Amino acid sequence: MESRRRHPPWLKVRAPTGVDFFATKRVVKLWRLHTVCEEAHCPNIGECWSHGTATFMLLGDVCTRNCNFCAVRHGKPPAVDPTEPERVARAVAALELKHVVVTSVNRDDLADGGASQFARTVLAIKALRPESTVEVLVPDFRGNWAALQRLLDTPVDVLNHNVETVPRLYRSVRPGARYERSLALLAKAKSYRADVRTKTGLMLGLGENFEELASVFRDLVNVGCDILTLGQYLRPTSSHLPVVRYVPPEEFQSLRTQALSIGFRHVEAGPLVRSSYHAWKHLG
Numbered sequence: 001m002e003s004r005r006r007h008p009p010w011l012k013v014r015a016p017t018g019v020d021f022f023a024t025k026r027v028v029k030l031w032r033l034h035t036v037c038e039e040a041h042c043p044n045i046g047e048c049w050s051h052g053t054a055t056f057m058l059l060g061d062v063c064t065r066n067c068n069f070c071a072v073r074h075g076k077p078p079a080v081d082p083t084e085p086e087r088v089a090r091a092v093a094a095l096e097l098k099h100v101v102v103t104s105v106n107r108d109d110l111a112d113g114g115a116s117q118f119a120r121t122v123l124a125i126k127a128l129r130p131e132s133t134v135e136v137l138v139p140d141f142r143g144n145w146a147a148l149q150r151l152l153d154t155p156v157d158v159l160n161h162n163v164e165t166v167p168r169l170y171r172s173v174r175p176g177a178r179y180e181r182s183l184a185l186l187a188k189a190k191s192y193r194a195d196v197r198t199k200t201g202l203m204l205g206l207g208e209n210f211e212e213l214a215s216v217f218r219d220l221v222n223v224g225c226d227i228l229t230l231g232q233y234l235r236p237t238s239s240h241l242p243v244v245r246y247v248p249p250e251e252f253q254s255l256r257t258q259a260l261s262i263g264f265r266h267v268e269a270g271p272l273v274r275s276s277y278h279a280w281k282h283l284g
Contacts, residue, residue, distance in 0.1 A: 007234075007246070008246050008248075011232065011234070011246070011271055011272065055101040055102070055103055055137070055276040056088050056091070056100070056101070056102050056103070056121075057102075057103050057104060057105065058084060058088070058102060058103070058104040058105075058114065058117050058118065058121060059077065059080060059084075059104045059105055059107050059110075059114050059117055060077045060078045060081075060105060061073060061105065062074070062075045062076065062077040062078065062105060063075075063077070063105035063106050064077060064105070064106050064107055064108040064109055065106040065108065065175075065176040065177075066175075066176070067173065067174050067175070067176065067177075068172060068173055068174075068175070068240060068241045069164070069173055069174075069203065069206070069233060069236075069240060069241050070236070070240075071236035071237070071240075072105055076109075077105065077107060077109065080110070080114075080117060084117065084121070085117065085120040085121040085123070085124040086124050088102065088121050088124065088125065089121070089124035089125045089127065089128045089129070090128065092125050092128065092129055092132060093128045093129050096129075097129070097132055098131070098132060098133070099132065099133045099134075099135065100125055100132050100133070100134045100135065101135045101136075101137060101160075101276045102118065102121055102122070102125075102134065102135070102136050102137070103136070103137035103138070103160075103276075104117070104118065104138070104139065105139075106139045106176070107139070108142060108176075111144075112141065112144055112146075112147035112150070113139055113140075113141035113142055113144055113147055114139070114141075115138070115141055115144070115147035115148060115150055115151045116147070116150065116151075118136050118138060118151050119150055119151045119153070119154045122134050122136065122151070122154040122155065122156045123154055123155075126154075126155050133157040133158070134155075134156050134157050134158070135156075135157060135158035135159075135160055135199070135276075136151065136156050136158070136159060136160065137160040137161070137162070137275055137276065138151070138159065138160065138161050138185075139161075140161065140177060140178075140181050140182055140185055141185070142181075143181050143184070143185075145185075145188050148185065148188055148189065148192070149188075149192050152189060152192045152193045152196060156196065157196070157197065158196070158197045158198075158199055158227070159186075159189045159196050159197070159198050159199070160198075160199040160200065160201075160227075160275060161182060161185050161186060161189075161198075161199075161200055162182075162200055162201040162202070162275055163179060163182045163183070163200050163201075163202060163216065163220070164177075164201070164202060164203055165202060165203060165206055165208060166179075166202075166208045166212040166213065166215075166216055167179040167212075167216075168208075168212060169206055169207060169208060172241065173206060173241065182200075183219055183220070183223055184223075186198050186200060186220070186223045186224070186225050187223035187224065190223065190224040197226045197227060197265075198223075198224060198225045198226050198227070199225065199226060199227035199228070199229070199275075200220060200225055200227075200228060200229075201228065201229035201230070201231070201273075201274070201275040202216065202228075202229075202230055202231075203231060203232070203233035204230060204231065204232055204233060204245075204247045204252075204255075205232050205233040205243050205244055205245045205246060205247050206233050206241065206243075206244055207244040207245075213255065214258070217258065217259050217262060217264075218262065220264075221262050221263040221264065225264070226264065226265040226266065227264065227265060227266045227267070227268075228259050228264045228266075228267045228268070228269075229267075229268045229269070229273050229274070229275050230252060230255055230256070230259075230267070230268070230269040230270075230273060231269075231270065231271065231272065231273035231274050232246065232247055232271040232272070232273075246271075247271065248271075249270060249271060252269040252270050252271065252273075253269065253270075255269055256268075256269035
């Protein structure tokens with residue numbers, strides 16, 4: 001059975017350790033914050049936290065959607081915490097982060113999908129540490145473009161929204177999302193602020209084929225997307241979608257070359273790559 005398959009050797013990672021890792025862990029705990037590193041079982045938590053960086057997750061740790069690839073809990077989320085933006089900013093200052101990634105669970109229960117909490121967090125970070133660049137990894141806000149524009153009225157540096165997979169697989173992978181809406185969000189971001197870097201990511205190994213990926217790459221370039229991340233899908237539990245295929249490292253590099261050749265400014269590709277992996281390098 002797929003759930004008992006061994007991961008190939010290129011997916012092995014070392015257990016988290018080191019002084020910087022535990023320092024980051026202490027700061028996250030001190031300010032009572034959630035991180036996608038922990039909630040999504042990210043395989044890179046040891047490397048990233050050892051570099052003093054973490055992806056902060058706003059609006060609780062319970063998602064209103066139930067995507068079949070994601071380890072984050074589904075259910076009724078808590079009320080919005082008005083102190084959260086300031087607590088994130090203080091954690092950023094304590095860690096002296098040069099680049100900050102802020103994401104959230106989906107909050108379809110909120111009129112603006114949580115955009116105002118993102119905006120307040122960006123402003124709080126810039127107030128305490130103006131030299132930090134800030135990347136937001138946002139949900140689709142259910143197509144509320146006014147909410148998106150309010151977020152982009154802040155001095156955010158990177159607007160990230162993941163398309164996750166190819167259109168054919170959306171019904172099984174992202175039943176609460178639409179490919180066309182995700183593309184529209186990236187296009188709207190560029191139309192509202194031409195200077196903001198736009199970014200997206202895909203998981204590989206869910207049954208997509210090369211032609212479908214090539215088509216998605218073209219769609220993303222056509223809406224002005226600057227940065228692309230490509231990584232291997234890993235099944236969080238036996239109740240999630242199975243891995244159809246483990247993509248070898250050399251294939252990731254071939255896809256990276258192809259994506260760069262058609263116009264992306266930066267492509268991070270590899271089996272262990274996640275949306276925030278080496279995010280501090282993507283502004284170069």
